[in-house]
Amino acid sequence: MKKNILLHIAAITTLGISSCSKQLDEVAPDTRISYAQLNKNNLPLVVNGAKLAxxxxxxxxxxxxxxDIMGDDFQSISLTAYESNNIPSNDVTLPPTYRQPYQCIANTNMVIQFxxxxPGDSTISTTLGEAYLLRAYSYMLLTESFGDVVIIKGSEDPKSRPARNPVTEVNQFIESDFKNAADHLPDYTGPQSGSKQAAQLLLARLYLNLGRNDEALTMANTVISSGKFNLQGSFTDIFKSQVNSSEAIYKITEASTxxxxxxxxxxxxxxxxxxNMPGxxxxxxxxxxxxxxxxADxxxxxxxRTKGGSIADSVYFLLKFPxxxxxxxxxxxxxEALLITAEANARKGTVDVSNYNLLRAARKATTANNTDFASPAAFLAAIEQERRREFIGERLRWSDMRRFGxxxxxxxxxxxxxxxxxxxxPSREFFINPNLAQNADYGK
Structure with missing residues (x-):
């Protein structure tokens, strides 16, 4: 394929093309630039463009x-299709879930190809590592939502209409990308940039969801033993874009109006x-x-706790996102690294409350002894509930519900x-690529 345009939408489904200006970190720029104009100096801007995508x-x-709306942490009368777990393929909120990660993948493919x-050039190693990290994360978003998805590496014929790759194959691709990211990225210095530890923790998450508990434990312990992170007193600082909390390992920031x-x-x-509050x-x-x-937590x-919208009774609204x-x-x-170690150990038959307690103590909650849990299964139930308390609203609950049965x-x-x-x-994708198959029990 001719590499003639830098930023393009390479989603099988979305084979349209976006041009690129001299501002390479724009998503929809106004002036086209050829692949030949890429160089080592402007390559990091393409990674910024991937985040913006x-x-x-x-x-x-x-x-x-x-x-999260599909799971049991929330109720919603706005996103009723997701609340009822019966999403029509023409739902207007569905296309970005499919399209946006592929737009990110298109940018990262260009960086990886360039x-x-x-090979082995240390001056572009960090940029390459973050491209791998973002591509793997984008595919993780896609597989968690849709299962089988098409793997796009950037060298395909843009007129092709490939079928979906099995989720097992996509997960292998994700694993490889996270490993490549960890090999190329430096140690953590702040959450706004990719790091070795971010790749390792996301790999630990993948392993945990795949039931590969030994590998999840190894990766999570590697993050913990790096000594780069601490649990801090200000919980809400984790989510502030301008605060480099040592609890936040990797953030993606959204430019808003x-x-x-x-x-x-x-x-x-x-x-x-x-x-006047949002929402x-x-x-x-x-x-x-x-x-x-x-x-005291x-x-x-x-x-x-207040009334809101069309709710007649007072209910609990989540305000942890600034x-x-x-x-x-x-x-x-x-x-997440702390709770992954606790869960992976429990799934291997060992109750070890040490990292579970570290988290609870930092959140001003009571701690426990190993003997407080009659079995690893009892400890797993406590870990599941702790994950709900810790990560509500952070897009982890639905995967947790699937993993915990x-x-x-x-x-x-x-x-x-x-x-x-x-x-x-999304239904529109079948008009673009007739070789796609819909997920079971849904209509096109």
Missing amino acids: LTNNNAFYTYYALQ AGQY STYYGLPNIYGPGTVNGV SGNTWADSNLVKSYEP VRRSTFL QEMTPSYVVCRYS KADAWLLSFGQPVTHALMPL
Whole structure:
């Protein structure tokens, strides 16, 4: 394929082309630049463009939240198709979930192809590493939502209409990319840039979801033993775009046009007692989960109990995501490494509360002894609940429900088939690529 345009939408499905200007970190620039104009100096801007591709037109917060709405942490009367786990393929919120990660992949493919001309060049190693990291994360977003997806490496004929790759194959591709990222990236210096530890922790997450507990344990312990991270007193600082909290390992920041975009727009209560706040007030947290926080737990203060939207009764709204012009989305953070080690050990038959206690102590919650749990299964139940308290709203609950065996019963309680653990592919994609097959129990 001729590499004549830098930024293009290489999604099988979306074979359109976006041009690129001298501002290489723009998503929809106005002046075209050829692949030949790429050089080692402007390559990092293409990686910035890849990040922006994930968030273009304030898209990230909308599809970032969808899987949490599908699970048991939230109720919503705005996103009813996701709340009921019966998503029509023509749902208007669905296309960005599919399109935006592929736009990011298109940019990262260009970086990876360009770097292939300079094997072993240390001057572009960090840029290459972050390209691998972003490509792997984008495919992780896709497979978690849709299962089988098409692997695009950037060298395909743009007129081709490939079929979807099996999820097992895609996961192998993700694993390889995360390993390549870890090999090329430096140690952590801040959450705004990719690091070796970010790649290792996301790899640990992948291994945990695949049931490869030994490897998940190894990767998570590698992150912990790096000595780069600490649990801090200010929980809400983790989510602020301008604060380099040592708990946040990797963030993607969304350039917005208003403080009313971002996750607060999904989870906020709207106007409360005359105070103008973001949100519609139509998506709120599970009350039993909120009540499971101990009174002194610092995470409990990130909820507001009030009326909102069309809700007649007072409910709990999640406020842990700050109202900012440049909202940040924490892709992975240190507490996940701690809970992965606890869970992986428990799944291997060992109750070890040490890292579980480190987290709970930092959050001002009571700690436990190994003997407080009658079995590894009992400890796993406590870990699952702790993950809910720690990561609510951070796009981890639906994968957790599937891993802990809760998703099938949840879907059946809505009268939906268990195959609805996956979303449908957007209907428009079948007009572009007739070789795509829809996920089971959905119509095109």
